[in-house]
Amino acid sequence: MATGRTHRPATRSRGIPEATVARLPLYLRALTALSERSVPTVSSEELAAAAGVNSAKLRKDFSYLGSYGTRGVGYDVEYLVYQISRELGLTQDWPVVIVGIGNLGAALANYGGFASRGFRVAALIDADPAMAGKPVAGIAVQHTDELEKIIEDNGVHIGVIATPAGAAQQVSERLIAAGVTSILNFAPTVLQVPDGVDVRKVDLSIELQILAFHEQRKAGEEATAEAVVADAVAEAAAKDVKDTAAEQSAEAKRTAAAEAAVPSAARAEATARTESTDRKGPDGDVPAVMPA
Amino acid sequence: MATGRTHRPATRSRGIPEATVARLPLYLRALTALSERSVPTVSSEELAAAAGVNSAKLRKDFSYLGSYGTRGVGYDVEYLVYQISRELGLTQDWPVVIVGIGNLGAALANYGGFASRGFRVAALIDADPAMAGKPVAGIAVQHTDELEKIIEDNGVHIGVIATPAGAAQQVSERLIAAGVTSILNFAPTVLQVPDGVDVRKVDLSIELQILAFHEQRKAGEEATAEAVVADAVAEAAAKDVKDTAAEQSAEAKRTAAAEAAVPSAARAEATARTESTDRKGPDGDVPAVMPA
DNA sequence: CCGTGTGAAGCAATTCACAGCG
DNA sequence: CGCTGTGAATTGCTTCACACGG
Incomplete structure (x- = not known):
């Protein structure tokens, strides 16, 4: 997800939780789709499914906006679209x-x-x-x-x-x-x-890094004995490096860690990786664009 | 921020909180910048400032990875770069x-x-x-x-x-x-x-909508009496519409709300806005791209 | 009787504050 | 003495479960 910055601590009574605000556009999108298909009403269950959240959360979210539903029936699509748009400030240009x-x-x-x-x-x-x-x-x-x-x-x-x-x-x-x-x-x-x-x-690259983290976990679950061993070695080597940190230059340390960490076959690839991480250009990760 | 989906509930002992995982790439970026400037060590305070978080959070985050700092000194930049990269799975291709x-x-x-x-x-x-x-x-x-x-x-x-x-x-x-x-x-x-x-x-549009929400709040604080009144009217009108919901068609309702909500001068603009929201093309918000 | 709206319980993340180590 | 590492306190979010109203 893109990340945000917290705002002021809910100025007064009508403070809508930040997490809720972040989901309103999601609901709005789902509602707009329903509106286009001329669906008159939705239940929290249906709308929640369309927005990819659970229904209790959705109802709680809407409760911060007011009581816009009808018990036993659900929510009026057009009316909710209007309310959420207004809350988000999308009724203006x-x-x-x-x-x-x-x-x-x-x-x-x-x-x-x-x-x-x-x-x-x-x-x-x-x-x-x-x-x-x-x-x-x-x-x-x-x-x-x-x-x-x-x-x-x-x-x-x-x-x-x-x-x-x-x-x-x-x-x-x-x-x-x-x-x-x-x-x-x-x-x-x-x-x-x-x-x-x-x-x-x-x-963009942060999102990929987060995915890589989870991906790595998945791989680790079906870990081969070899991989487990390799990791244990890496861990040990890393600790080792840390312990002697005081006497070594930072550069030497990192290199030592990389070398010690990866046995035999895996070595070439891992080393290459480490180097290319280092080689990254100054402020290099630019999404595109103009020369400053 | 871009948003994510929660993963499994921390498979076993070494479960790093999702919130922490999401910040690791941030720390990594800050550390890489320091590394390029050949800075050997940083304190949690300095690094936190560079990453845009507070130092207690940063220390807590690092504590999930292990004890990689040196009391009284700080963190070894190169060493941390390596540890975080490894944790994120960036040491592989x-x-x-x-x-x-x-x-x-x-x-x-x-x-x-x-x-x-x-x-x-x-x-x-x-x-x-x-x-x-x-x-x-x-x-x-x-x-x-x-x-x-x-x-x-x-x-x-x-x-x-x-x-x-x-x-x-x-x-x-x-x-x-x-x-x-x-x-x-x-x-x-x-x-x-x-x-x-x-x-x-x-x-992309969700992020802008969240900004619009906060932006609207800011505008509301320096609200003129007129604006406050207008809003109160809108609120009342909205309630009214809701109360009579059962007897009206959805379409008529929304229109009524929009019309009743905005008095005099502001009307033209608000109405235009509402219309254009409705007019949105089917599945229209495509970031770019190829015909399916 | 069904689905909303919401207190209350449960979790997760953040912040505090300080003990402990280099 | 300074800064890390971390229990404890706190805040905020999510989930549960059910009372309430159409």
Whole structure:
């Protein structure tokens, strides 16, 4: 999942839990699909199945919004669509800017899911002068120099950052200074922002890493004796390295660990892996995009 | 954040909390940056700041992996990089396939962050015959017909779905049947998968909707009297509609709510919004991509 | 009688605060 | 003395189970 940042601690009485807020768009999507099929009502059970959650959770979530269902019947689809849209603030128009029009930025600009939810791409911004004026998704790309003016003229409060990691912090500062208070960050960096500014981040490689973790577990369950042994050796070697940490240079240590950890046949591959991890370019994992 | 699906309930003793797993890649990124700057050690305080979390949480997280720090000193950067990489399973090579080579799929194929973390794009797959053979990010796109063969020949366990929503479920079934057990889903649909298969989803428009929710709250705080009144009216109108729900058609109801909700000046805009929400195309929010 | 709405119980994650070790 | 590692306290989320109302 993309990850988020906690907001203020539920300002007052009508505080909807963050976890619930994160699921509302899911319900909305399921409801919209039902609405298109002209389904008049749904039970919590049905809707929950469509949204991929369990029904108790769904009912609890809706209870924070109010009593919008009918006992013995279920929920009125159209009515719920309206209520959730309103709660999410989708009954108004949100102009957004996308900064960094590389592969990813362009994909985002072309993404139909924004427009259909009340998000209007007000401008595309890139630091590359060669990009300026080029149309992407039917909108002419503008140069970073115009950033402040664009934000202010369009009353933009939400910005999307799809620049390389190195540019992201600076871009966020300019966005915020110009009036943006919510940022969706695709650059693989932690943004430092003042209080009152919300940042949500989406990091593609983080999601894959989490999957790899679970995948590894699965593999471990049907582990061959060999693999188990290899792992035990690695563990032991690792401990060893740690124990002597004080006397060795960091570099030597890591190498020693990698070498000791992987016996015979597996060695070549594991070593290669370790090296390529090290070789990663500076701030290298950029989702795409423009030269800062 | 992108959202995930819970896994099995911590199979045995060494169960690392899911929340911790989700942060490990973050720590790894911060540590890699330090490593590149040849920083030998970090304190939990420093590393936490770099990763954007608080230090108590970080220490607790690391405590699940083992005692890898040195009291009074901090953590050895290289050593921790190695331990976390190993825990995440990044010391091995993970071939992945990307299905759906539209704007988003192409952006993912070009994304440098995968390769640098041990993920190797083994194949790009698209249903459009016209795409077959075309090189994207230096790899020739293959046709969906080849899907099973590709998965099996390359021993792929992780698949990325970047198709339109309508194609996603079917693609996931084929991937799973061929041996994939972890899926990163960019299509705006809930995938139905058997036990033992992990799905993580990234939905761009969901992230924006969550931001919009908070953004709306911020606006509400500096609310003008007018806005507050308008909202109260909307609330009352909504209740009213609900009360008479039984006698009205769903469609009439929603319209009534929208009309009653928004007095005078604000009306035009709000009505427009409601309409456009309704007008959304069927399965319309596709991140990009190939015709199924 | 069926499905919502919700207190209460159960879990999981976060934060606190400090003992213990280098 | 400083910083890690961790029990204990706390907060927040999920799940259970059933009373209540249409």
